[in-house]
Amino acid sequence: MGKSVPTHFQCDDDVAVLEIDHPPVNALSHEVRTTLAAGLDRAAQDPAVKAVVISGAGGSFPAGADINEIASGASFTPPILLDVLAQIEAFAKPIVAAIEGVALGGGFELALTCHARLAAPQARVGLPEVKLGLIPGAGGTQRFTRLAGPQAALQAITTGEALPAERALALGLIDALAADTRAAAIAHARRLASEGMPVLASQREDKIAQVDPTLFESWRTANAHRYRGQLAPWRIVDAIEAACTRTPRAAFELERQYYLECRDSPQREALMHVFHAERAARKIPGIGADVTPLPIRRAAIVGAGTMGAGIAMCFASAGLPVILLDVSDAALARGVAHIRELYAQAVARGRVTREQAEAALERIGTSVDYGSLGDVDIAIEAVFEDPVLKREVFERLDRSTPSHAILASNTSTLDIDRLAAATRRPQQVVGTHFFSPAHVMKLMENVRGERSSPQALATVMALARQLGKIAVLAGNCDGFIGNRMLQYYGAQAERLLEEGATPEQVDAVIERFGFAMGPLAMRDLAGNDVGWAIRRNRTLPPDERWSPILERMVAEGRLGRKSGHGFYRYEGGKRRHSPETLALIESVSRELGIERRVVGDEEILARLLHPLVNEGAKILAEGIALRSGDIDVVYIHGYGFPAYKGGPMYWAEREGLDAVIATLERLAPTHGRRWRPAERLIEAARAGSWSECGAAAALTSN
Ligand code: CAA
Ligand code: NAI
Numbered sequence: 001m002g003k004s005v006p007t008h009f010q011c012d013d014d015v016a017v018l019e020i021d022h023p024p025v026n027a028l029s030h031e032v033r034t035t036l037a038a039g040l041d042r043a044a045q046d047p048a049v050k051a052v053v054i055s056g057a058g059g060s061f062p063a064g065a066d067i068n069e070i071a072s073g074a075s076f077t078p079p080i081l082l083d084v085l086a087q088i089e090a091f092a093k094p095i096v097a098a099i100e101g102v103a104l105g106g107g108f109e110l111a112l113t114c115h116a117r118l119a120a121p122q123a124r125v126g127l128p129e130v131k132l133g134l135i136p137g138a139g140g141t142q143r144f145t146r147l148a149g150p151q152a153a154l155q156a157i158t159t160g161e162a163l164p165a166e167r168a169l170a171l172g173l174i175d176a177l178a179a180d181t182r183a184a185a186i187a188h189a190r191r192l193a194s195e196g197m198p199v200l201a202s203q204r205e206d207k208i209a210q211v212d213p214t215l216f217e218s219w220r221t222a223n224a225h226r227y228r229g230q231l232a233p234w235r236i237v238d239a240i241e242a243a244c245t246r247t248p249r250a251a252f253e254l255e256r257q258y259y260l261e262c263r264d265s266p267q268r269e270a271l272m273h274v275f276h277a278e279r280a281a282r283k284i285p286g287i288g289a290d291v292t293p294l295p296i297r298r299a300a301i302v303g304a305g306t307m308g309a310g311i312a313m314c315f316a317s318a319g320l321p322v323i324l325l326d327v328s329d330a331a332l333a334r335g336v337a338h339i340r341e342l343y344a345q346a347v348a349r350g351r352v353t354r355e356q357a358e359a360a361l362e363r364i365g366t367s368v369d370y371g372s373l374g375d376v377d378i379a380i381e382a383v384f385e386d387p388v389l390k391r392e393v394f395e396r397l398d399r400s401t402p403s404h405a406i407l408a409s410n411t412s413t414l415d416i417d418r419l420a421a422a423t424r425r426p427q428q429v430v431g432t433h434f435f436s437p438a439h440v441m442k443l444m445e446n447v448r449g450e451r452s453s454p455q456a457l458a459t460v461m462a463l464a465r466q467l468g469k470i471a472v473l474a475g476n477c478d479g480f481i482g483n484r485m486l487q488y489y490g491a492q493a494e495r496l497l498e499e500g501a502t503p504e505q506v507d508a509v510i511e512r513f514g515f516a517m518g519p520l521a522m523r524d525l526a527g528n529d530v531g532w533a534i535r536r537n538r539t540l541p542p543d544e545r546w547s548p549i550l551e552r553m554v555a556e557g558r559l560g561r562k563s564g565h566g567f568y569r570y571e572g573g574k575r576r577h578s579p580e581t582l583a584l585i586e587s588v589s590r591e592l593g594i595e596r597r598v599v600g601d602e603e604i605l606a607r608l609l610h611p612l613v614n615e616g617a618k619i620l621a622e623g624i625a626l627r628s629g630d631i632d633v634v635y636i637h638g639y640g641f642p643a644y645k646g647g648p649m650y651w652a653e654r655e656g657l658d659a660v661i662a663t664l665e666r667l668a669p670t671h672g673r674r675w676r677p678a679e680r681l682i683e684a685a686r687a688g689s690w691s692e693c694g695a696a697a698a699l700t701s702n
Contacts, residue, residue: 006022062106133265145240304332394409493518498547
């Protein structure tokens with residue numbers, strides 16, 4: 001079978017169109033670079049060609065360098081992207097980029113190097129390298145800054161967010177929008193050929209001529225916490241600063257140097273693991289392309305509390321009408337007021353426009369009557385975590401929603417099969433576990449009940465994408481993947497307090513490690529009463545015990561942020577030391593006869609992270625998670641584990657699984673049987689990685 005050439009050379013009269021055709025995303029692989037360079041050569045040599053247009057087949061410009069080549073080193077095989085871009089810079093005829101879909105990473109760097117850029121109104125452009133632990137390495141930071149100025153560059157490149165075409169136009173990154181992008185690009189190229197070439201981005205000076213010299217230091221100070229521990233965001237700032245302060249040659253060279261530094265860093269490897277893990281998580285063995293998800297056009301959310309309100313926002317923001325149901329008008333009014341406040345905050349932070357927020361609010365209806373659910377395709381239950389109440393709600397949903405509708409629960413820990421048994425459609429019952437705050441957190445932990453049908457599962461996996469979430473499928477057990485692991489992490493945090501650590505110390509260690517929030521600050525956020533209620537339903541093995549600290553906190557009304565006082569005092573939203581809580585902890589230590597000691601930071605980290613890994617191994621062995629990468633995705637997007645450390649299972653692999661086993665064995669005699677290294681962990685250590693051992697290998701090779 002003949003191999004197709006990934007760059008087509010076509011001529012539209014005197015304009016050569018080089019179309020990159022390399023599914024799925026036209027990544028700039030070695031073959032693409034080679035054929036693009038050859039196409040440019042041919043256009044340069046052909047006297048009949050007066051100008052060139054570069055476009056992408058399938059409605060998309062390249063979505064970047066080929067990620068697999070970056071990992072393998074093949075991106076360094078000539079011609080490298082920089083060679084092709086140098087060829088464009090030196091080209092004697094105008095070259096115009098026609099961006100019909102996305103132009104990302106190296107793809108956008110290619111576009112930025114061209115003499116002009118035209119984009120479709122729905123196109124999105126950006127430099128997402130930071131999400132892979134990289135900085136743009138082919139002049140992206142330089143050309144972006146020269147076209148749009150350092151302020152816009154700092155914002156866009158350190159976050160890696162893709163910009164809508166209209167915004168890119170306003171910033172000067174794109175020259176014009178055109179619905180028929182390719183035809184417009186051809187006409188534009190022809191015009192440039194007759195009227196003269198515009199100044200290349202690399203030579204533009206106007207946007208960097210008068211830069212406030214304090215800009216970069218202010219940015220560094222303002223973002224010190226957000227990007228702590230990371231490499232790429234800081235190197236991006238350095239590169240943008242260099243664009244404004246150094247000669248072009250020196251600045252381009254620095255960018256390349258920073259790129260190589262990031263490329264060789266463990267953070268880049270970890271983030272690429274996450275990229276692949278997120279995509280692998282979408283693939284469910286046994287659910288192929290032949291299973292069509294049910295289209296979701298309208299949803300109901302039952303319970304307008306913290307979670308229900310946030311989940312309703314997810315649907316409304318994604319353009320889907322949603323009806324919020326609760327027991328009273330007062331509860332609904334509270335829920336809607338909460339939603340309004342969250343949208344107002346989003347508008348104030350520039351995350352959405354006022355018009356978008358208003359349109360979303362209009363998509364949210366309310367009702368106290370189950371009779372109003374006659375036309376929904378899915379109902380998501382988010383009432384109190386009470387098994388009897390939830391069963392009752394499922395019975396009512398079964399009677400009042402159309403027979404095709406999916407019934408889902410947002411339960412944190414309860415048995416999905418028992419909820420399914422309350423209905424006449426157990427095959428359409430699943431878990432859809434969102435994370436708080438639901439309108440922000442990216443994870444949707446979907447739960448497979450014993451009788452959940454492939455279509456029901458395919459539907460909630462597809463729904464996650466529709467809502468802009470990242471989905472992981474979990475098996476049905478107490479706490480599923482995330483909360484099952486979390487309980488031991490949370491329990492250890494309190495045991496460390498009993499032994500002599502302070503809430504500040506425990507949280508600082510975990511936050512320094514890179515978590516968004518330490519375990520005790522997280523408890524205060526979720527509500528200590530909520531943590532306590534969940535714990536009361538659980539039993540522990542005989543050689544373990546819960547610390548009484550949490551129960552005492554609840555008894556004294558220290559519920560966390562919502563009561564202004566928990567492990568910390570809250571003043572104006574800021575956490576402050578609580579002498580009362582420290583006194584409570586010390587009195588618990590006294591009552592238990594524990595002599596408080598100085599607990600080292602290293603011990604804190606070991607005692608919090610190892611139970612996560614050991615329980616993760618058990619979850620894998622039981623098939624609750626399909627792959628170790630799924631567990632990583634859950635922890636990163638649901639619990640704030642630092643993505644640049646790859647998730648707990650990846651972290652353990654990098655630490656060395658043998659070393660993890662040794663630590664568990666050292667701690668097991670003091671802390672109980674649960675600390676004995678799990679079978680799957682021992683197997684993985686023998687095999688050298690999670691994916692090489694047992695069922696995980698069987699699943700991932702499917
Ligand atoms: N290289 C190689 N493969 C890629 C890729 C890339 N840059 N981008 C996506 N893919 C693959 C995915 O792994 C996936 O493969 P499987 O089907 O085997 O799982 C497939 O293409 C489809 O991708 P998605 O499932 O993500 O498709 P989507 O429609 O949801 O999203 C997208 C498309 C917006 C382009 C998204 O894939 C994306 O954001 N890709 C990454 C873009 C990126 O980070 N580019 C920068 C690369 S680094 C760089 O460019 C550095 C440099 O300059 C030197
Ligand atoms: P919440 O207490 O804020 O809200 C519960 C809502 O359900 C209240 O508005 C209540 O009036 C309503 N309700 C009670 N009975 C009802 C009924 N019969 N019909 C309709 N509505 C009814 O609770 P929250 O925190 O939103 O939790 C809801 C669910 O989400 C629980 O299962 C919880 O375990 C789960 N969850 C909670 C998370 C959190 O961080 N709070 C995170 C993830 C899941």
